[in-house]
Amino acid sequence: MTVTNPLIEKKLKTAEEIAQLLPNHVTLGCSGFTPAGYPKLIPAAFAKRIEEEKKSGKTFSINLYAGASTGEELDGVLAKTGVLKLRIPYQSNSHLRNLINQGETDFIDMHLSHVVKYIEHGILPKIDVAIVEAIDVTTDGKIYLSTSSGMSATYLKNAESVYIELTDTHPLELKTYHDIYLPDHHSKSVPIPIIHPNDRIGHPYVQVTPEKIKGIVRSNKPDAATVFKTPDADCQNIAAHVLEFIQHEIKMGRIPKEYLPFQNGVGNIANAVLASMAKDPNFHAIQMYTEVVQDSVFDLIDAEKLEIASTSALTFSELGLKRFHENISKWKSKFIIRPQEISNHPEVIRRMGLIAMNTAIEIDIYGNVNSTHVMGTSMMNGIGGSGDFTRNSHLSIFMTPSLAKEGNISAIVPMVSHTDHNEHSTMIFVTENGLADLRGCPPKKRAELIIEKCAHPIYKDKLRAYYETALKVSKGKHTPHDLENALSWHVQFLKTGSMK
Amino acid sequence: MTVTNPLIEKKLKTAEEIAQLLPNHVTLGCSGFTPAGYPKLIPAAFAKRIEEEKKSGKTFSINLYAGASTGEELDGVLAKTGVLKLRIPYQSNSHLRNLINQGETDFIDMHLSHVVKYIEHGILPKIDVAIVEAIDVTTDGKIYLSTSSGMSATYLKNAESVYIELTDTHPLELKTYHDIYLPDHHSKSVPIPIIHPNDRIGHPYVQVTPEKIKGIVRSNKPDAATVFKTPDADCQNIAAHVLEFIQHEIKMGRIPKEYLPFQNGVGNIANAVLASMAKDPNFHAIQMYTEVVQDSVFDLIDAEKLEIASTSALTFSELGLKRFHENISKWKSKFIIRPQEISNHPEVIRRMGLIAMNTAIEIDIYGNVNSTHVMGTSMMNGIGGSGDFTRNSHLSIFMTPSLAKEGNISAIVPMVSHTDHNEHSTMIFVTENGLADLRGCPPKKRAELIIEKCAHPIYKDKLRAYYETALKVSKGKHTPHDLENALSWHVQFLKTGSMK
Structure with a gap:
């Protein structure tokens, strides 16, 4: 299900190239909510770069924001580098959990519905880079997310630079499953017009200015599959x-x-x-x-x-x-x-x-x-x-x-x-x-x-x-x-x- | 500011007469939110009746629901009878507090916005009698509350019998200050149309069927005045x-x-x-x-x-x-x-x-x-x-x-x-x-x-x-x-x- 267009062609890079472009002190806003729809290739390449450059004395620190928990390929690999300074707002990775409980990594444990407010009002360190997994990007900057929505729309809105892992692991029909709606805050706020669980109130995509997209990497790495035990x-x-x-x-x-x-x-x-x-x-x-x-x-x-x-x-x-x-x-x-x-x-x-x-x-x-x-x-x-x-x-x-x-x-x-x-x-x-x-x-x-x-x-x-x-x-x-x-x-x- | 009309004339009683009509095991839903707009005469007369009839071995128990705390003339006098079994959802009266902390009176300490749900769904003992302070009642059963709104509309709706203390301690213009709106619940629920604090979305009165009003007593007893200390x-x-x-x-x-x-x-x-x-x-x-x-x-x-x-x-x-x-x-x-x-x-x-x-x-x-x-x-x-x-x-x-x-x-x-x-x-x-x-x-x-x-x-x-x-x-x-x-x-x- 490979999609393409002039914007994608123009921005195409390898994960290693993108990893080189990331600041060594960086706040990342990533897609992902449970092991679903999180970036996998760029974190791995970034972790590899960190391990290499640490040897020559370079220092790194990463603040990692996602929707909730993510998979081993994001939380796990970055946790293992030992340079994860702050994680919000939820996690379930064993390496990361150990770091948190050893007092090595700061973790802010938040009501998931409150995270947008903290981002929009600049309470937390500002997002430098958004990395999201998507199934399509249009030339005018419409990003179609993959298996999770989470915080992605807000991170894309607030990041200076955007990198996309364009996955071909899902049929393109997944595009129609999303309903992106971000409420205004304060005096501009109006009732959220959902009365019934199946009410659609937004768009199936996140709109960004195409200039913010600094790189796209093609991915065929699937979400980590969850394993279910038969209920005891x-x-x-x-x-x-x-x-x-x-x-x-x-x-x-x-x-x-x-x-x-x-x-x-x-x-x-x-x-x-x-x-x-x-x-x-x-x-x-x-x-x-x-x-x-x-x-x-x-x-x-x-x-x-x-x-x-x-x-x-x-x-x-x-x-x-x-x-x-x-x-x-x-x-x-x-x-x-x-x-x-x-x-x-x-x-x-x-x-x-x-x-x-x-x-x-x-x-x-x-x-x-x-x-x-x-x-x-x-x-x-x-x-x-x-x-x-x-x-x-x-x-x-x-x-x-x-x-x-x-x-x-x-x-x-x-x-x-x-x-x-x-x-x-x-x-x-x-x-x-x-x-x-x-x-x-x-x-x-x-x-x-x-x-x-x-x-x-x-x-x-x-x-x-x-x-x-x-x-x-x-x-x-x-x-x-x-x-x-x-x-x-x-x-x-x-x-x-x-x-x- | 005495108001009157045929309904009021017909239902007029003394507080003592009304006190005699109350069941000795009763759940009362009263007006009042802080020492504002709570009934004062009927509770006093009821307390007096209880004290007298207790001597002849009669047993009483009262569940008292109000909006929040009330004044001494409601919480205090009923607490002193020793027959207060349950109080919801907030209180600040010293006699009542002592009973609660001695384990004599049950108290359910609730988010004030959650009380309606508990009443409407019959989680708590059913309200037998609503007693509210009002400044006017029309012949068709429109009740204009006094200095508080609190839970009154819900208690009036759910009570079998309604008694009103018709106070003349406020100008009738107070009628225009109220905005009574009770949201529907579950599948009938829609957005609450308040965007700005001054949006009026309901009626200035609570509507009841006039037949439910079993007695009205005229009152000239003011709310207990609060005393403010100069800030230290x-x-x-x-x-x-x-x-x-x-x-x-x-x-x-x-x-x-x-x-x-x-x-x-x-x-x-x-x-x-x-x-x-x-x-x-x-x-x-x-x-x-x-x-x-x-x-x-x-x-x-x-x-x-x-x-x-x-x-x-x-x-x-x-x-x-x-x-x-x-x-x-x-x-x-x-x-x-x-x-x-x-x-x-x-x-x-x-x-x-x-x-x-x-x-x-x-x-x-x-x-x-x-x-x-x-x-x-x-x-x-x-x-x-x-x-x-x-x-x-x-x-x-x-x-x-x-x-x-x-x-x-x-x-x-x-x-x-x-x-x-x-x-x-x-x-x-x-x-x-x-x-x-x-x-x-x-x-x-x-x-x-x-x-x-x-x-x-x-x-x-x-x-x-x-x-x-x-x-x-x-x-x-x-x-x-x-x-x-x-x-x-x-x-x-x-x-x-x-x-x-």
Whole structure:
């Protein structure tokens, strides 16, 4: 699917040539949202150049901005150079994570819907260079992005120089999947005209002045394929609790019979929920208004249940991508790829009244959630869109297995070691053991429900003991805590390797 | 200003007669948002009835819903009966607070913009009776509220029976100040058509079916007047830092020269900021999109700087109210009173890009904020609108004196004992000592800035020592903590009465 035109011909370079043009102290704004639609060749060539020139004493420092996480070929290779100074706003690469948690690389962990504002207002270091993966560029500077939208439009707008990896790994019909719309800010701001997940409100391309495009490299490197495990028993139990609860809410008249649009996070639990919906005859015509679409969407398509999937990225397995390519003309009406400011916008999320499903690292007895920090200090991936969706959705569901590390960690703790979503915003908690509906519950009722419904049997007595002691020793009896021991489970784990 | 008509004549009762009609197990939805526009006579008569009938062994329990806090004549008198079972969504009455913190009364501490959803979907106990203060009722059931809008429209819609305290303490022109608009939810939801703080989008009255009105009592009891202290030196220093920063942001092009609309919380610090703006020649035409307007607005009016104040309540001192009454015809274009779902709506706040200024109880070195829980367990007032405004505003400023309790409490602590607003959502912190701009700062940079700019000199060394130890002992170096001692300042205060 090689495209060409005079602009492309004129700007064509090798990745090595482009790597030579990058400043050694540089802020890069890259495409990519999950391992989808990120540049792969220029980062590799840049990393190679860095390694070589470092030998002769040249110093480098890179600030790397992307939409969310990206693949090994971007985050991984640049992290390995050791010159990554700052990364925003989300990541999931093991090399990068290690650097962050060793205190080597700075990481700013942001609500994904807030990133545009920080870029546009110059709060963060200014973007020098945008590098995006695209499937087409026109002579007048219309850039058609590939499998993700993320922050690309904003980075392209704000960068001085633009480099493009023109990939031939997707059919050109992918062009029609994008809907690029960047809201104005402040006094020029108007309502975002999305009423329904399938509303298209912008253009399928990002417009730049052609002069800003300093180089184009042809690429045949595919996105890193994601691998999905078959959901285990815990995931299936969690999914069953979620589905039962949604049916209950429909019966109570709180969710209309035609449902509300679903958002669901990345990973095995989220996939298990969608797979279960596909199988369950109680579920039909599903709408998704989410930030990432994964292979589980095919289960819905196969069951003829997918009405629309609005997303900021398509993150498929190798097999999934093949199926997507084969059906790309047919499925145009099924998918919309939006910038993350729109996929995650509080205005739209609240208007539609989504059902949001996200994963927690740990949950405390009062319904506060830690989504980001392992034992309070080490970054896992970041808050991502979970704050945008949790706060603004009609129904917010947090899911996690009740145990981790072979049972040495309880996901239900007396007090979370870091708070990403607090008691004021959270609603429903699900583990393989059960579901706790905390809506309309004062703190002590919440503690009782979480312990009884969600905690693993091996930690229930210890949680009850903490809560009973807290009731006795706490100065305030509104949210009783034994402050001396509130974080003792984490301290014990750090010392002994177990919370038991 | 006594109004009358056949409906009023027909429904007229004494407060005592109405008190007799209330069920002894009842959920009340009352008007009131701060001590403004809440019922006063019926609660007193109900409290009296309860005290009498309790003697003969009758049991009572009351769930009390209002807009936010109310005055002593509602929260205070009902709290004193000892039969208040549940209160939502915010309070500031000392009797009630004591009951909550003794574990006697349940309190659900909610984002004020979320309350409508919880009522409409039947998450909380159903409202039996709405009691609202109004200045007029028409024969066809149009109810004109008094000095607050709050939750009244929703409670009136959802209650089975409605009782009205028809107050003659305000000129009838107050009718024109209200703009009642309740958004539809779910699939019927459309954009809220507010672009500018002075946009009127609804009706000045709440419509009910006249049959639901079961009784009207005439009232000449004014709102409890709020008393304002002259801002002390700390408040003035905080205000000076805020004003300087806003001018800096204008210079940086991040705030337009005509400003953005201001939201500011309740209390002395917020008042000091507005008073300083009134005096400062750099500030002109001010717009407010806020939830409470206090006396400080008169400073802006006197300086001919107030363009518009959109609010959910007018909370004036005795003198302030007198001035307001004298100018009520003239100031119609200066004020709009909106339901709290609209005054606090994420969609509108984000669209306008507000400058939000709220008060914190304590702040930790990484920029997490506790707005609600004293020493992690005792409820102060509640989160109120601070979450709605902090998360969605263009600029979010938290303000607090750096010391409390004669210096025995540091408002800057290693780790907050309860998190209401976390590092992902907070931006600017101000104490009398200085201002820390944490936007775009990774965690360790935040810690350095907060300690250096905001902490009180007598606690700086101790905070630095905590941070230095955390850097050494913390497993993860992204957000370093010494988990064993993260809450030790609070534990020490509870044991010794001082964090020193």
